[in-house]
Amino acid sequence: MSVRNAIILICVLEILSAALAISHFGYTLEGLQAVTRYSGRVSLIVFSILFILLPVHEQRLSAFLSSKYFLVFALTHGIHLVQLLVFVYLSGNELIPIRLAGGFLAYAFIFAMPVIHHGNKTGKVSDQKFRWAQSVYLYYVWFIFFMSYLPRVQGKLTHIGGSYWEFVVLLCWVCMLLGMKLPALVFQRRK
Template identity: 40%
Template sequence: MSFISQRRIFKKMEWGKSEIKKNGNQFDPCEKKEIDRGKRMNLFQFLFLAIGVEIFLAHLTYFQFGEVNLESFKVFVRYSGRFSYLTFLILMISENHPKKIEKILSTKPYSAFVIVHGIHLSFVFAYLYLSGKIPAIGRLLPGMLAYLFIFLSPWFEKSFLQKLHPSRWTRRIYTLYIWIIFVMTFLPKIFKTPAEQKSLLFELYFFLSLGLGTLLFWIVQEWKNRKEISF
C-alpha cells in the first residue's frame, strides 16, 4: 500500500470519529467529568439550601402558632434541631459512599453539617438568652464536647473521606459520640412522660427509631468496608 493510500485511509478514519462524536454516539471521558462535576453540590450552594430549609421551618412554626412568642420560638428551635439531626443521619449513611454524599451534602459534607448545626446553635443561644434559662452543667458538658468535635471535623474532612488509616478510629469515635448526644436529647422526655401519655410521643419514637436504624446500617457498612482503609 502506497503512502498516499495510507493517508487517505487515515483521513477517512479521523472523519468517521468526528462524525460519531457529533452525533453523540461516542462518549468523551472529558464530557463525563464535566457531567459529574455538574451533579456535585458545592458548600456555597448547600449554605443557601440550609438557609432555605430554616426559613421554611420558621414559616411552618408561624402557621402552627399564628404568632411569634417565646413558646413558638422554642418549637422552631426544636424543628431546627430535627433538621440538624436528619442532616447528621444522612452523613452517617453516606460516609462510605463519597460520590452519593457529594450530591446531597456537597463535596465537603462535614463542613456542611457544621453549617447546619452552627445555625441551630445560634437559635439555641438566642432562646436561652430570651428565656433566661441556664442548662444544667450535667447536660452542658457533653453537649459542649459534641460541639467541639463537630466544629473541628472540617480539619479532618479530607482524611475522613479518603478513609486514611490514622483517622479511621477518629472518624468512628466522632460519629458514634455525636449519634449518642443526639439520641440522648430524646430519651429524657420519653422517660419523664407518664405511661398514659406516651402514645402522644409518636414524633420522638419515630426519630429514635430512625436513629437506631441508621446506626445499624452504619455498623454494617463499616464492617463491609473495613478492608478499604488506606495507609
C-alpha cells in the first residue's frame, strides 16, 4: 500500500469512529470523550499490526500499511493526541503527573520513530542502533497501552467513560499481543 493510501485509510477510519461516537453520544462533552476513546481504538489497531509483524515480517507490514508504517502510526496517534488534549482542556479534568510523564515519553518515541526509521533507510542510523530503538519503541508503547487499560479495569480511574467490560476486552487484547509476540521472538532466535 502506498503512504498516501494508508493515510487516506487512517483518515477514513478516524472519521468513521468519530461519526459512530457522535451518533451514540451526541455533540456533547461525553460525545467528545467517546470520539477520543474510539480514536484510541483505531490507534491500538494500527499499533497491534506493527507490534505483531515487526521485526520479523517487515515486508508484509510494508505491503499492508506502507513502507512508512511508523509515520502512519504517528499520524494515527497524533490525531488521538489532539482529540485527547481538546477533551482534557474542555472537561477541566486534572492530569495525573506520572501518567502525563509516561504518556509524554511514549509520544516522544512515537513521533521520533519515523525519523529514526528514515535515518536507517538512508544509512544515517546503523542497523544495530535501529533494531535497538525499534525494540525499545515497540515494548514501551505496548507497556503504555497496557497501563492505559489496567487502572481502568481496576476501577482506579474515574470519569473516563466506557464500560468495565470494554476495558477488560481491550486489556486482554493488549496482553494477547505480548503473548503472540514472544513465540515469534523465540522462533526467530532459533534460526
